[in-house]
Amino acid sequence: MAVYTEVTDEDLDAFVADYDLGSVLSCKGIAEGVENSNFLLVTERGPHILTLYEKRTKREDLPFFLGLLEHLSTRGIACPLPVAARDGVALRELCGRPAVIVTFLSGQWPRRAQPVHCAEVGAALARVHLAAADFTLTRPNALGLAGWRELYAKCRHRADEVRPGLSAELGAELEHLGPRWPADLPAGVIHADLFPDNVFFRGEELTGLIDFYFACNDALAYDLAIGLNAWCFEADGAFNATKARAMLTGYRKVRPLSAREVAALPLLCRGSAIRFLLTRLYDWLNHPEGAFVRPKDPLEYRRKLRFHQGVRGPGDYGLDMEG
């Protein structure tokens, strides 16, 4: 869950009065999510999501995120659409935070993802990559190699509080990735956080994608590496090659992968693992006092990183080298 900022009834009523949404019937903090404060806002016009943007979502990035949602919506991607107030402006301010109301998507995120869900997610990711190809705004990935090094510098002295030896392990992995990180793969806008809790389904049908607040320009195949890590490991830590094959096949049906992208996957998966390991570690060590949020386990991503360190090639993900 995440609610970092409490909103009083008076502030909310004044905020909603600027929209054509009628009056507020209820507004409840949402117990899922990590980054921003989210509320299920029900007005006379039905349910919406109210988001107050917190620490990691920079104000200057919001035009990119909100513009991307509008761009993808008009190209048939089921994602939240920012709602403009009567003055035509969607990005506003509430309780000293940038704030937006977006449309509510129906469906549930899958608590027990099956290969069929992974196939749908792979296909949806590829559709996002294609649909965003003509989006004109750009945003560099703040959580790429340089961002990982910054996070490591902030956490290295305390990382061993979480697990002895972790600091040295992270340092060694960054040394390994630095000179090898692929710089010239096909690139474009990626979602960069397509975890199960950001994908809604009704049964086996994918009904929506949410949480584009890490979206940025980077290698398209890196988005797949993030997806493989998020969807294709079991609770006991075992990698599920059937799910990985389903996700990769689903993706390739919509956007073929080049041989270079396939060959880079093991490295991209290592990068994706250290990215989430580091942000989780940072959040674990810097948990805001009194915030309504449950930090995620950094060590889950240490186990995933170790799996990828042992991978011999893309075949271990159920892939061949063909495009």
Ligand SMILES: Nc1ncnc2c1ncn2[C@@H]1O[C@H](COP(=O)(O)OP(=O)(O)O)[C@@H](O)[C@H]1O
């Ligand atoms: N447009 C939406 N429609 C329906 N539910 C949503 C929508 N946006 C967010 N939610 C709900 O809020 C939760 C947190 O949203 P998310 O964007 O993942 O937050 P955070 O950016 O803080 O991680 C989601 O798991 C979902 O339950």
Ligand SMILES: N[C@@H](CCOP(=O)(O)O)C(=O)O
């Ligand atoms: N997916 C990230 C945390 C970001 O949370 P989200 O709710 O925005 O997906 C992780 O699992 O570390």
